[in-house]
Amino acid sequence: xxxxxxxxxxxxxxxxxxxxxxxxxxxxxxxxxxxxxxxxxxxxxxxxxxxxxxxxxxxxxxxxxxxxxxxxxxxxxxxxxxxxxxxxxxxxxxxxxxxxxxxxxxxxxxxxxxxxxxxxxxxxxxxxxxxxxxxxxxx
Numbered sequence: 001x002x003x004x005x006x007x008x009x010x011x012x013x014x015x016x017x018x019x020x021x022x023x024x025x026x027x028x029x030x031x032x033x034x035x036x037x038x039x040x041x042x043x044x045x046x047x048x049x050x051x052x053x054x055x056x057x058x059x060x061x062x063x064x065x066x067x068x069x070x071x072x073x074x075x076x077x078x079x080x081x082x083x084x085x086x087x088x089x090x091x092x093x094x095x096x097x098x099x100x101x102x103x104x105x106x107x108x109x110x111x112x113x114x115x116x117x118x119x120x121x122x123x124x125x126x127x128x129x130x131x132x133x134x135x136x137x138x139x
Contacts, residue, residue, distance in 0.1 A: 027101045034098045035063070039113060043090040046082035055080065055117040057087045062108035067096035075112060087115050 058076035061069050072091050074084050091113075100109050 024101070031098055031101050035100075035111075036113065038097060039090050039094045039115075042094040043115060044086055045117060046086050049080070049082055051080070051117070051119055053119065055083050056114055057084055057117075058112055058114045059087045059091055060110070060112045061091050062110055063097050063100050063103075064108050065099065065103045067099045069095040069097060070108070076114075078117065083117055086117075090115070 055078040056076070057074060057078045059072065060075040061072040063069055069091060072088050074088065077084050078087075103109055
C-alpha cells in the first residue's frame with residue numbers, strides 16, 4: 001500500500017510524492033528542498049507572453065534512485081500551453097535530480113510539484129539558459 005506524504009513548502013511550491021518506505025524527516029525535507037530549488041533554477045518564463053494574475057501548473061514526474069527523471073506530464077494545466085510546456089521543460093532540463101533518499105517498490109518516487117508563474121516585473125523576467133548558480137547532479 002502506498003501513502004501520500006506531503007512535505008516542505010519552498011518558493012516553487014509543495015512537493016508531494018507516493019512512497020512505501022519511511023525515511024528520516026530531515027533527510028526527506030533536505031531532498032525535497034534541493035529538488036524544488038533545482039527545478040526552480042531551470043524554470044523559464046515563455047517568451048512574448050503577457051498575463052496579469054498568477055498561473056499555477058502541477059507537474060507530475062518520476063525520480064529514480066540515480067536521480068533520473070521519467071514520465072513527466074501535466075496533472076493540472078494553467079490553461080495556457082506555453083506555460084505548461086515551460087513547466088515540463090524545467091523538469092526535463094533539471095534531469096538528473098538529486099538522488100532521492102529512498103524509492104518506492106517500483107524503483108521510483110512518483111512526485112508532484114506545483115509551479116506558480118507570477119506576473120514578472122520587467123527587470124525580473126528571465127529567459128535563456130539557467131544561471132551558472134544551478135547545481136548539476138549525476139554528472
